[in-house]
Amino acid sequence: MVAETLDRFGQIDILVNAVGGGAGKALHPAEDYPRSDWDWIMELNVRSTVLATQPVVRAMIERGAGGSILNISSVRANLGINAGYSAYVAAKGAISSLTRQWATEWAKHGIRVNAIMPTFVDTPQVAMLLQDPAFKAGIVNRIPLGRVGETRDLVGPAIFLCSDAASFVTGQVLGIDGGLTATQ
Numbered sequence: 001m002v003a004e005t006l007d008r009f010g011q012i013d014i015l016v017n018a019v020g021g022g023a024g025k026a027l028h029p030a031e032d033y034p035r036s037d038w039d040w041i042m043e044l045n046v047r048s049t050v051l052a053t054q055p056v057v058r059a060m061i062e063r064g065a066g067g068s069i070l071n072i073s074s075v076r077a078n079l080g081i082n083a084g085y086s087a088y089v090a091a092k093g094a095i096s097s098l099t100r101q102w103a104t105e106w107a108k109h110g111i112r113v114n115a116i117m118p119t120f121v122d123t124p125q126v127a128m129l130l131q132d133p134a135f136k137a138g139i140v141n142r143i144p145l146g147r148v149g150e151t152r153d154l155v156g157p158a159i160f161l162c163s164d165a166a167s168f169v170t171g172q173v174l175g176i177d178g179g180l181t182a183t184q
């Protein structure tokens with residue numbers, strides 16, 4: 001993927017690591033969390049991010065013109081939830097930690113690394129969970145702005161963090177959560 005992109009465009013300026021999720025399909029009590037789903041969630045969220053980022057950053061370092069990486073964490077990196085989310089919270093915690101680690105390691109190359117951490121965003125991936133009125137009400141009641149996120153809510157923050165508007169911002173994990181984490 002990276003080689004083809006370089007062949008076609010000659011350079012890579014921005015990488016958004018948006019592959020991930022799976023939490024709603026891998027809900028298990030923490031004490032019985034099965035290894036198969038643990039490995040799947042970690043692979044989908046953490047390994048996918050690492051495998052995409054390494055060759056992109058090698059190309060950015062070789063080019064010597066810096067770059068910007070945006071990871072997608074989740075408020076679940078910081079907040080527990082009374083549902084079977086053990087692997088997902090661990091995976092997103094790793095994404096937030098890697099964001100800070102990579103920002104530190106790659107700053108000398110002018111490569112900025114940031115993340116956004118949304119709360120529930122109405123995408124097909126969480127549609128099943130949000131169809132349960134009681135579950136949805138429990139989520140919405142904790143969000144000061146009184147609704148779940150829409151994909152358009154992520155656009156401005158993503159563009160900001162990837163662009164030169166954020167030229168002195170690195171290692172940050174920005175909550176896109178309607179104020180949820182401000183209340184905790």
Ligand SMILES: NC(=O)c1ccc[n+]([C@@H]2O[C@H](COP(=O)([O-])OP(=O)(O)OC[C@H]3O[C@@H](n4cnc5c(N)ncnc54)[C@H](O)[C@@H]3O)[C@@H](O)[C@H]2O)c1
Nearest residue numbers: 018019020021072073074118119120121122123124125126
């Ligand atoms: N929707 C939410 O409520 C929410 C909240 C916080 C964080 N997130 C995070 O946002 C990111 C995007 O999730 P989304 O809700 O937009 O879901 P989504 O299902 O729309 O997006 C996930 C993407 O990952 C891709 N993908 C999945 N498995 C893959 C594989 N094996 N190989 C290649 N690509 C694969 C899918 O094709 C899809 O484009 C995820 O990291 C998710 O954890 C979502």
